Amino acid sequence: MEYADVAQEQREQRRKQRFAAKSTHMAQRYLRRMRELGGAMEQMEPFFSVLERVYVQGLDVERPCNAKTVGTYCVQVPQELIYAAGAQPVKLCSGHYTAFSIGDDVVARDACPLVKAIAGFEHMGTLPLYENCALMVVPITCDCKKRIAGLLRGRWPVHPLHVPANKDDEDVERYVADLYELMHMVSQVTGREVTYESLARALNLTGRAQYELSRFLRIKRSTPNLLRGTHAMAVMNASSYLDAGVWADAMGALNDELERRARANELVSHKDLPRIMLTGSPIVFPNLKIPLLVEEAGGMVVADETCMGERGMSDPVVPVDASFDGLMRSLAIRSLRPCPCPTFADNSQRIYRLRQMVRDYRVEGVIYHVLRGCVVYDFEYRLVEEELESMGIPVIRLESDYTDQDVEQLRIRSEAFVETIKLKKGPIKANRA
Numbered sequence: 443m444e445y446a447d448v449a450q451e452q453r454e455q456r457r458k459q460r461f462a463a464k465s466t467h468m469a470q471r472y473l474r475r476m477r478e479l480g481g482a483m484e485q486m487e488p489f490f491s492v493l494e495r496v497y498v499q500g501l502d503v504e505r506p507c508n509a510k511t512v513g514t515y516c517v518q519v520p521q522e523l524i525y526a527a528g529a530q531p532v533k534l535c536s537g538h539y540t541a542f543s544i545g546d547d548v549v550a551r552d553a554c555p556l557v558k559a560i561a562g563f564e565h566m567g568t569l570p571l572y573e574n575c576a577l578m579v580v581p582i583t584c585d586c587k588k589r590i591a592g593l594l595r596g597r598w599p600v601h602p603l604h605v606p607a608n609k610d611d612e613d614v615e616r617y618v619a620d621l622y623e624l625m626h627m628v629s630q631v632t633g634r635e636v637t638y639e640s641l642a643r644a645l646n647l648t649g650r651a652q653y654e655l656s657r658f659l660r661i662k663r664s665t666p667n668l669l670r671g672t673h674a675m676a677v678m679n680a681s682s683y684l685d686a687g688v689w690a691d692a693m694g695a696l697n698d699e700l701e702r703r704a705r706a707n708e709l710v711s712h713k714d715l716p717r718i719m720l721t722g723s724p725i726v727f728p729n730l731k732i733p734l735l736v737e738e739a740g741g742m743v744v745a746d747e748t749c750m751g752e753r754g755m756s757d758p759v760v761p762v763d764a765s766f767d768g769l770m771r772s773l774a775i776r777s778l779r780p781c782p783c784p785t786f787a788d789n790s791q792r793i794y795r796l797r798q799m800v801r802d803y804r805v806e807g808v809i810y811h812v813l814r815g816c817v818v819y820d821f822e823y824r825l826v827e828e829e830l831e832s833m834g835i836p837v838i839r840l841e842s843d844y845t846d847q848d849v850e851q852l853r854i855r856s857e858a859f860v861e862t863i864k865l866k867k868g869p870i871k872a873n874r875a
């Protein structure tokens with residue numbers, strides 16, 4: 443090798459080492475803030491640990507039976523198909539600022555930070571979570587996702603999944619056909635055919651995770667101040683990197699503890715704190731700054747309507763009939779019909795779900811989070827604002843980027859919003875402390 447080539451390689455190596463060190467530091471900082479927030483429970487450790495494993499220790503996810511991993515980028519990709527073909531799905535939407543700063547120079551200036559962070563990891567090639575994927579499944583939902591599919595294709599086999607913009611019968615039919623294609627693609631990668639039995643087993647597996655999630659949401663709804671919303675969001679985010687069965691077991695243990703605490707009235711705060719709901723662009727670890735700022739400002743994030751949070755797994759698969767095709771159809775219907783993502787043309791469903799959540803969680807204020815460049819969510823803000831205002835619920839739009847530079851401005855706005863709700867409620871009632 444020529445001297446100039448060796449020098450170039452060494453420079454590249456040092457650049458990667460610096461990137462890895464900075465990435466680790468950023469993830470560590472957010473994990474520390476989460477733990478320091480107060481109210482974190484021992485039973486949350488398995489969830490925090492997997493975030494630490496992937497983003498601080500830089501290890502790959504644990505894979506039962508050494509299964510291949512398939513990277514996905516949206517909740518509209520049915521994980522059941524991937525499990526049924528003997529692989530493990532991992533969600534690769536990214537909230538990493540260090541990767542974002544690299545991706546910022548790689549993709550279009552106006553792309554959203556989530557996609558820039560994905561591009562950053564792709565470019566640096568240092569994170570085993572990405573590097574070890576045998577296949578990437580990218581849903582074609584918004585322009586940014588479309589572009590990222592092209593970029594990833596240079597390094598991995600990529601399967602673009604064409605998610606329809608509407609949810610009519612013919613759209614569902616087309617989506618079923620696309621899911622069959624996806625099934626064949628994953629089978630080719632793993633060398634294992636999807637059978638009726640393997641698909642049914644996969645449905646049972648994710649069904650167990652959904653059951654524990656529904657238990658978690660029920661407990662959360664019924665007992666105010668039982669846990670911090672930031673911690674709840676971390677628990678949901680961790681499902682991206684854990685086998686669904688492992689996640690369900692850990693959730694079962696957490697739910698048991700939460701039920702015990704609810705009976706003993708062991709709350710994270712005995713004050714009647716402003717009850718805030720988050721909605722809008724995805725909130726992906728380590729970018730938990732919005733829920734952290736709200737809770738550090740004295741609010742309580744009681745619910746989130748985001749796809750990396752409660753929405754990600756909440757809709758169960760209801761088999762339309764007991765045939766193989768019936769199971770495939772059920773997956774397509776579950777992925778499309780209840781999904782309130784604004785990438786769909788008609789969003790009456792999202793409004794309905796938001797209204798329902800406001801009532802269920804007795805929400806007193808809504809923060810509408812918009813990632814810079816995320817036009818699909820930004821576009822919907824006015825409509826959501828009007829609806830919430832008609833219910834007498836204050837709402838603010840917080841635009842953020844994957845950087846610490848906007849933190850102080852976001853802090854001031856979050857604090858002002860929390861104070862406004864406090865004033866509206868009158869003096870805070872404290873049962874104790």
Ligand code: SF4
Nearest residue numbers: 515516517583749783
């Ligand atoms: S915001 Fe919508 S399109 Fe984007 S990952 Fe979430 S569900 Fe998918």
Ligand code: SF4
Nearest residue numbers: 554556584586723816
């Ligand atoms: S929906 Fe928004 S956040 Fe998600 S990839 Fe598209 S532009 Fe980015």
